[in-house]
Amino acid sequence: MGVMNDPLTNDLFPQALLPVTLQGPADLEGFRRAARALLARQMLPEQVSWHSSDTPVQDLFASPIAGAVAATTAIHNAAFAYAPPVGVPPEFVTLCETAILHSDPNRFGLLYRILWRLAHEPGLRHDPLDADMVMAQQMAQAVRRDMHKMKAFVRFRTVQDETFRSNPGGGPLHVAWFEPEHHIAEAIAPFFARRFTQMRWAVLTPERSIQWDGAQLSFGPGARKSDAPPPDAGEKLWLTYYENIFNPARLKVKMMQKEMPRKYWHNLPEAVLIAPLAAGAHERSARMVDEVPIGPTRRLPDITVLPVTMAPDEDSPVSSLEQLREATNHCLECPIGACATQSVCGEGPLQAKLMFVGEQPGDQEDLQGRPFVGPAGQLLDRALDELGIQRGQVFVSNAVKHFKYELRGQRRIHKTPSQREAAACQHWLDDEIALVQPGLLVALGATAARSLLGRAVPVMANRGRIFERDDGRKVLVTLHPSALLRMPAEGREAAYADWLADLSVLTQQPQD
Ligand code: URA
Numbered sequence: 001m002g003v004m005n006d007p008l009t010n011d012l013f014p015q016a017l018l019p020v021t022l023q024g025p026a027d028l029e030g031f032r033r034a035a036r037a038l039l040a041r042q043m044l045p046e047q048v049s050w051h052s053s054d055t056p057v058q059d060l061f062a063s064p065i066a067g068a069v070a071a072t073t074a075i076h077n078a079a080f081a082y083a084p085p086v087g088v089p090p091e092f093v094t095l096c097e098t099a100i101l102h103s104d105p106n107r108f109g110l111l112y113r114i115l116w117r118l119a120h121e122p123g124l125r126h127d128p129l130d131a132d133m134v135m136a137q138q139m140a141q142a143v144r145r146d147m148h149k150m151k152a153f154v155r156f157r158t159v160q161d162e163t164f165r166s167n168p169g170g171g172p173l174h175v176a177w178f179e180p181e182h183h184i185a186e187a188i189a190p191f192f193a194r195r196f197t198q199m200r201w202a203v204l205t206p207e208r209s210i211q212w213d214g215a216q217l218s219f220g221p222g223a224r225k226s227d228a229p230p231p232d233a234g235e236k237l238w239l240t241y242y243e244n245i246f247n248p249a250r251l252k253v254k255m256m257q258k259e260m261p262r263k264y265w266h267n268l269p270e271a272v273l274i275a276p277l278a279a280g281a282h283e284r285s286a287r288m289v290d291e292v293p294i295g296p297t298r299r300l301p302d303i304t305v306l307p308v309t310m311a312p313d314e315d316s317p318v319s320s321l322e323q324l325r326e327a328t329n330h331c332l333e334c335p336i337g338a339c340a341t342q343s344v345c346g347e348g349p350l351q352a353k354l355m356f357v358g359e360q361p362g363d364q365e366d367l368q369g370r371p372f373v374g375p376a377g378q379l380l381d382r383a384l385d386e387l388g389i390q391r392g393q394v395f396v397s398n399a400v401k402h403f404k405y406e407l408r409g410q411r412r413i414h415k416t417p418s419q420r421e422a423a424a425c426q427h428w429l430d431d432e433i434a435l436v437q438p439g440l441l442v443a444l445g446a447t448a449a450r451s452l453l454g455r456a457v458p459v460m461a462n463r464g465r466i467f468e469r470d471d472g473r474k475v476l477v478t479l480h481p482s483a484l485l486r487m488p489a490e491g492r493e494a495a496y497a498d499w500l501a502d503l504s505v506l507t508q509q510p511q512d
Contacts, residue, residue: 348436
């Protein structure tokens with residue numbers, strides 16, 4: 001096939017490359033239009049040089065030829081608008097959409113070459129080992145990986161900006177800094193808008209900044225790391241949480257670096273802990289193995305089973321939290337109470353408008369006698385912090401007031417309470433609700449949802465939904481934070497983002 005003369009360029013400058021300048025490094029529409037037009041004019045891939053803001057035309061005025069050719073580009077760009085569509089396999093369109101975001105300056109040339117070849121080599125679409133196709137696939141895969149990492153490793157910090165100061169009810173601005181490898185900022189923005197619909201946020205990157213005002217996405221120029229806010233209190237909580245969930249016996253450095261590559265560490269608050277925790281892991285796990293198994297010590301004297309006649313009197317509900325604590329400490333309406341260290345009742349202001357209900361106290365809660373103080377509590381605290389809700393303003397409790405566990409060696413492993421056990425505890429929870437009178441309750445997990453709504457509510461199918469109880473109180477159903485902690489590290493951040501999105505409904509609800 002001979003080289004076609006392009007009426008605009010090649011007649012005048014047969015040796016010159018035709019520079020095509022796109023509007024930005026991820027200008028798919030511009031690329032599509034230009035490629036169609038070039039193909040219609042039978043411009044060989046080798047005759048075109050592609051440019052965008054990341055690969056500008058070099059030496060534009062260095063030679064009269066280059067200058068003159070550059071001048072023709074504008075004419076071409078106008079002509080591109082009228083190019084006819086080209087029939088290509090749909091997989092190629094999908095491949096282009098992703099591979100074009102790669103940072104390799106040769107990506108446009110490669111994709112145009114494939115387009116050209118698809119039009120002229122019918123066998124190409126059936127050749128999975130073709131070098132050009134393989135290279136484009138690899139680019140697309142690298143872009144997908146970069147997007148995945150951005151979803152997992154973006155860390156927001158709260159800023160009390162002007163909008164927050166004039167309307168604190170709207171919640172603070174959340175700002176994150178991230179350095180993607182490829183040109184993914186605009187492509188990934190809708191993901192963050194969906195995940196954090198109820199929050200105002202901005203993600204700053206060196207190339208683009210993305211902003212969501214709660215209703216609309218907008219894009220601005222790139223930023224510097226120093227434009228993002230410094231670490232805040234929420235970050236300290238994240239570090240404590242990370243320290244808590246770190247299990248030295250399960251440390252697999254290679255695996256961890258695969259999931260959380262070193263290049264992301266400098267923007268991850270928890271990364272400062274990795275080296276010291278990893279260095280001490282061997283010693284800590286050896287100590288764990290050597291320790292003689294011991295059961296937890298009960299702080300209360302042994303309890304004898306109450307005769308049925310001493311079961312709580314339903315007609316005289318408790319009138320204070322102290323009374324509730326005292327009564328639950330002696331409750332033996334189900335077997336769990338006999339093994340726990342103490343009962344754990346709800347905590348928070350009695351006039352709180354918002355009440356969180358979990359499943360049952362965990363190991364730490366059982367020892368400290370306070371709800372949500374262990375790892376799940378720290379994750380809950382982080383979420384509250386990011387939503388601008390103060391933990392001291394909400395009431396936090398559980399459906400079941402004692403810790404149910406199974407002893408494995410020296411470890412007490414959480415066991416889900418049975419429906420009968422939760423039902424036996426129901427009246428204590430009702431007492432708490434009657435004392436606090438919250439307008440809005442949050443059911444963290446299935447046990448809490450059943451206790452608050454009186455029937456089984458599948459959590460995954462109903463997460464983020466608000467139900468109304470018979471007494472008119474509203475109940476938001478979502479996952480229990482422990483469910484997030486149990487997830488593989490890979491998906492944990494994305495799951496946390498979903499959870500935060502469920503909870504962000506709270507900032508918009510009247511709680512009276
Ligand atoms: N899980 C719960 O459900 N409640 C707590 O208090 C702690 C962990």
